Amino acid sequence: xxxxxMLETRTLxxxxxYFGAYGGRFVPETLxxxxxxxxxxxAEAQADAGFRxxxxxxxxxxxxxxxxxxxxxxxxxxxxxxxxxxxxxxxxHTGAHKINNTLGQGLLARRMGKRRVIAETxxxxxxxxxATVCALLGLECTVYMGTAxxxxxxxxxxxxxxxxxEVRGVDGGSRTLKDAINEALRDWASTYEDTYYLxxxxxGPHPYxxxxxxxxxxxxxxxxxxxxxxxxxxxxxxxxxxGGGSNAIGLFHVFRDDPVALVGVExxxxxxxxxxxxxxxxxxxxxxxxxxxGTRSYLLQDxxxxxAETFSISAGLDYPAVGPEHAYLRELGRVRYTWVRDDxxxxxxRLLARVEGIIPALESAHAVAEALKVAATMDAxxxxxxxxxxxxxxxxxxVSSLSKGVQREAADG
Amino acid sequence: MAEHVTGEGRIAATFAAAAAERRAALVIYLxxxxxxxxxxxxxxxxxxxxxxxxxxxxxPFSDPIADGxxxxxxxxxxxxxxxxxxxxxxxxxQLRAGGVRLPLILMGYYNPILAWGVRECxxxxxxxxxxxxxxxxxxxxxxxxxxxxxxxxxxxxxxLVAPNTPQARLARIAERARGFLYLVSRPGTTGxxxxxxxxxxxxxxxxxxxxxxxxxxxxxxxxxxQAREAARLADGIVIGSAIVERAAxxxxxxxxxxxxxxxxxxxxx
Numbered sequence: 313x314x315x316x317x318m319l320e321t322r323t324l325x326x327x328x329x330y331f332g333a334y335g336g337r338f339v340p341e342t343l344x345x346x347x348x349x350x351x352x353x354x355a356e357a358q359a360d361a362g363f364r365x366x367x368x369x370x371x372x373x374x375x376x377x378x379x380x381x382x383x384x385x386x387x388x389x390x391x392x393x394x395x396x397x398x399x400x401x402x403x404x405h406t407g408a409h410k411i412n413n414t415l416g417q418g419l420l421a422r423r424m425g426k427r428r429v430i431a432e433t434x435x436x437x438x439x440x441x442x443a444t445v446c447a448l449l450g451l452e453c454t455v456y457m458g459t460a461x462x463x464x465x466x467x468x469x470x471x472x473x474x475x476x477x478e479v480r481g482v483d484g485g486s487r488t489l490k491d492a493i494n495e496a497l498r499d500w501a502s503t504y505e506d507t508y509y510l511x512x513x514x515x516g517p518h519p520y521x522x523x524x525x526x527x528x529x530x531x532x533x534x535x536x537x538x539x540x541x542x543x544x545x546x547x548x549x550x551x552x553x554x555g556g557g558s559n560a561i562g563l564f565h566v567f568r569d570d571p572v573a574l575v576g577v578e579x580x581x582x583x584x585x586x587x588x589x590x591x592x593x594x595x596x597x598x599x600x601x602x603x604x605x606g607t608r609s610y611l612l613q614d615x616x617x618x619x620a621e622t623f624s625i626s627a628g629l630d631y632p633a634v635g636p637e638h639a640y641l642r643e644l645g646r647v648r649y650t651w652v653r654d655d656x657x658x659x660x661x662r663l664l665a666r667v668e669g670i671i672p673a674l675e676s677a678h679a680v681a682e683a684l685k686v687a688a689t690m691d692a693x694x695x696x697x698x699x700x701x702x703x704x705x706x707x708x709x710x711v712s713s714l715s716k717g718v719q720r721e722a723a724d725g
Numbered sequence: 726m727a728e729h730v731t732g733e734g735r736i737a738a739t740f741a742a743a744a745a746e747r748r749a750a751l752v753i754y755l756x757x758x759x760x761x762x763x764x765x766x767x768x769x770x771x772x773x774x775x776x777x778x779x780x781x782x783x784x785p786f787s788d789p790i791a792d793g794x795x796x797x798x799x800x801x802x803x804x805x806x807x808x809x810x811x812x813x814x815x816x817x818x819q820l821r822a823g824g825v826r827l828p829l830i831l832m833g834y835y836n837p838i839l840a841w842g843v844r845e846c847x848x849x850x851x852x853x854x855x856x857x858x859x860x861x862x863x864x865x866x867x868x869x870x871x872x873x874x875x876x877x878x879x880x881x882x883x884x885l886v887a888p889n890t891p892q893a894r895l896a897r898i899a900e901r902a903r904g905f906l907y908l909v910s911r912p913g914t915t916g917x918x919x920x921x922x923x924x925x926x927x928x929x930x931x932x933x934x935x936x937x938x939x940x941x942x943x944x945x946x947x948x949x950x951q952a953r954e955a956a957r958l959a960d961g962i963v964i965g966s967a968i969v970e971r972a973a974x975x976x977x978x979x980x981x982x983x984x985x986x987x988x989x990x991x992x993x994x
Contacts, residue, residue: 328866338835338862340791342887342912344894484797485787497790502913504889603836603862604788616809617840618787 324640329518329607332643334636337517339606343497346504351519353424358526363419370415374448375405377412377530381538381697386667387680391687394548394694399535401559401701402672408702409531409559410441414510416527418445421508428452428507432496434461434489434555435627435675436468437702438512443477451508453477456495460487461627468706486621489631493605513556514635517606521561521635528562531699536566539697547697549686551575553678554649555590555628557635559701564647573648576638577682579624580651590622591651592634593642601639609636625654625714626674626707656681661704661711673702674711732879735828735856736904739778740939740960749956749990750778752941753983754832754965756799757782758808760973762816769820771976773827776987781859781963784813784833791834791861793916795966810837810846814853821854830883830904832859838871847874857881857904865898872901883907888928892935899936905961906936910944916966918945921954929958949989956990 329335337347357363371377379400388396401409414431421429429451433439439455446453455472459481462469472479485491493516500509514524539547550567552560554576564574581589592599592610598620602611612620612632624630641647652660657674660681665671672680676699683698690696704711730738743750753772757765769780783796785803792800810833817829831850838846838860850858857880863871865884875882881904886895888911899906908929911922925942932940942955943963955962964986971979 336867337864338867339864340861340887340909341864341885341890342909344864345887345889345891484794485801490788494788494790498793498914501791502911504912600840602839603834605790606862611836613836613840615840616811617837618804618809619836 325518325522329522331637331640333601334607334609334639335518335521336608337606338603338608339517340501342501343504343517346500347517347519354420354519354523357420357423363423367416367419371412371530375411375415376403378534379403381535381542383542384668387664388687390663390667391684393692394687394690394696395692396683396687396696396698397539397542397547398670398698398700399531399563401531401699402670402676402703406437406441406444407705408437408441408673409528409562410438410512411444412530412562413512413524413527413558414438414441414445417508417510417523418449418451421451421510422449424508426506426508428454428503429510430454430456430496430499430507431510431512432456432489432492433512434492434630435706436461436465436472437628437706439477439479440468440471440475442510442512443472443475446477447475454499455479456482456492456499458482458487458489458491461489461492464627464710465706467709489627490604490619497605513558514561514637515556515605515607515609515633521607521637524558525561525565525637528558529565531559531562532564532566535563535697539695543695545695546570546572547695548690549573549575550697551577551679551683551686552699553577553629553675553701554634554638555579555631555675557638559699561635561637563699564641568646574646575682575686576647576649577678578649578651579626579629579678580653581623583653584651588623589651590624590630590632592632593649594651604633607633607636609639610634625657626678628673628675629678650682652678652681658711658714660684661707670700671704672700673704674707676701677704731854732851732856733881733903734879736779736881739828740905743778744960749959750939750941750961751776751983751987751990752779752781752943752961752963753777753968754781754783754963755972756796756803756969757784757813757816758803758806759799759969760802761806762808762812764972765816766819766823767976768972768979769825770823771980772983773825775980775983777827777983779828779830779961781830781832782813782817784810784831784837786834786837789834791914793914793966795917795970796915799969799972810841811849814849814855817855818853828856829854830857830859831855832861835860835863843870844874847871847878847880851878851880855880857883859883859885859907861885865901885909886932888912888922888924892931895932896935899932899938902936902938905939905941906932907963908932908940908942908959910942910946910955915944917947921946921951925955926958949985952986953989962990
């Protein structure tokens with residue numbers, strides 16, 4: 313089915329931050345005034361050609377944009393169908409798309425006269441990108457990180473500290489990304505006068521989902537131009553992984569009115585039936601609209617409305633809610649959301665390293681795994697675009713500990 | 726006070742009675758189910774006996790973003806004992822059956838209410854003898870459905886305002902408020918603090934201009950000295966973390982502390 317034109321998505325979110333029934337601002341009263349200040353400052357900055365020029369300049373000279381679009385010939389041959397192109401966000405400075413957002417919001421923080429920046433991080437990629445931009449702009453930086461994630465992602469903790477950031481471990485709840493966001497929101501509620509909260513994904517209260525989408529849309533804009541130059545046509549399918557959903561929305565937003573099928577890939581963990589996953593849209597029992605971290609969207613929760621524990625091999629997809637615009641795009645039927653299990657992602661991780669010499673982030677490996685499935689069903693004249701949102705160096709220790717675990721199990725057995 | 730009065734009316738009567746005694750109303754917060762559901766059943770009557778005017782029962786939630794470490798911990802432990810929103814409402818029904826007559830307000834985050842169903846939840850609250858609700862992550866812009874449901878059942882939906890709430894917004898919030906207006910005393914989360922914030926008198930005066938409802942100050946009021954100071958300004962004061970911290974020591978310890986607070990909120994002269 314050909315996607316219908318979606319003119320209405322261009323004007324969303326509305327003034328209250330809603331994409332259809334999703335979005336909004338569910339925060340304590342203390343945060344309303346800071347969010348109003350932020351929304352006004354962002355609108356003003358966007359209208360300022362000087363601000364846009366400085367951001368563009370830094371994206372080119374500092375972050376390394378545009379990132380390449382690469383035809384993965386050996387991966388294509390392996391899949392045996394459509395030509396697969398990779399949008400190489402892994403080659404952006406700090407190794408992921410996160411820098412696109414942190415540069416934009418960092419400049420906004422400075423423009424607003426804030427001297428301190430706080431952020432949350434799960435895998436550490438957003439924390440590193442925030443610490444990097446704070447070093448660049450001379451801002452004080454505090455990053456909240458669950459202590460479980462600090463143990464899993466020790467090299468990124470070191471990286472943030474080297475960049476001058478203070479990393480504060482969060483011991484509450486599940487000690488992962490969602491708890492880090494809780495703690496960042498608590499910090500901001502008492503420090504907003506001199507502190508900017510640099511949220512890392514297309515979630516949270518309005519205006520964050522809008523701002524992060526805008527700042528990540530450079531991915532889609534470049535990819536669209538690049539594929540037109542390479543192929544003389546648009547791709548048939550564009551695929552991205554979806555945790556909070558910032559790299560995906562940066563890609564999807566640009567193709568929304570094009571005849572391009574869009575696919576978002578959630579973390580299937582050990583399988584939907586096991587309950588050990590982070591696939592908000594795939595679990596008919598626990599994945600329902602709810603409110604977490606200031607926004608109404610699909611949320612993994614128990615029958616009493618307590619937020620569920622999630623599970624994924626990739627820390628960046630290990631989050632119980634999804635950005636509100638994704639919930640809306642799914643409801644409209646514009647984007648197909650699917651999921652990929654840990655073992656499939658791990659196989660794609662290894663395959664891409666072996667056949668293309670590219671080690672993807674485990675998050676991005678989910679998108680690669682889905683691309684292999686999709687491409688195999690298409691003919692050689694078709695084109696599949698995959699957003700390779702980050703590089704996998706951060707995952708090496710985790711992956712090798714997994715394979716050691718497997719060897720141990722085999723030896724024990 | 727008339728025994729048949731419930732909901733919004735019971736809250737209004739309570740503030741009026743305290744005012745008639747020339748003192749601030751003493752509002753006590755407890756995390757429901759901490760240290761155990763049975764303890765809640767013993768604590769609330771002890772609080773009433775010791776002179777609390779109104780009790781807020783916190784409904785445990787997995788992600789309490791407006792709360793500091795003490796209430797976070799209590800909430801987490803209560804969740805581990807399966808203290809669901811339904812259980813909280815059942816405990817209220819048991820407290821009422823046991824003769825507790827002071828106003829009971831449930832304070833909880835929005836997602837558990839949504840998951841239950843806004844109408845169903847409010848109906849069950851009404852049935853059990855809950856008089857009002859406070860939902861710290863539900864600003865008035867998002868509160869339409871809950872506002873309608875509570876109004877339909879005569880329950881108060883008590884809004885929070887903060888020191889950084891602009892005057893025009895404060896007036897809009899006050900216009901729809903019922904029961905009382907909850908003045909968050911300072912930026913940040915619940916928890917113990919060494920002193921009351923600066924500028925409290927101006928802030929309370931600003932709220933007075935916007936509303937004829939009773940004003941209750943909360944967040945960070947930690948001891949009788951601070952309670953005395955806050956009680957000079959407001960019609961009610963809320964003590965939360967300092968109570969929750971003592972809740973594990975049993976009803977007698979908490980009641981002793983509440984008696985000290987009650988003495989402190991009586992205005993001299």
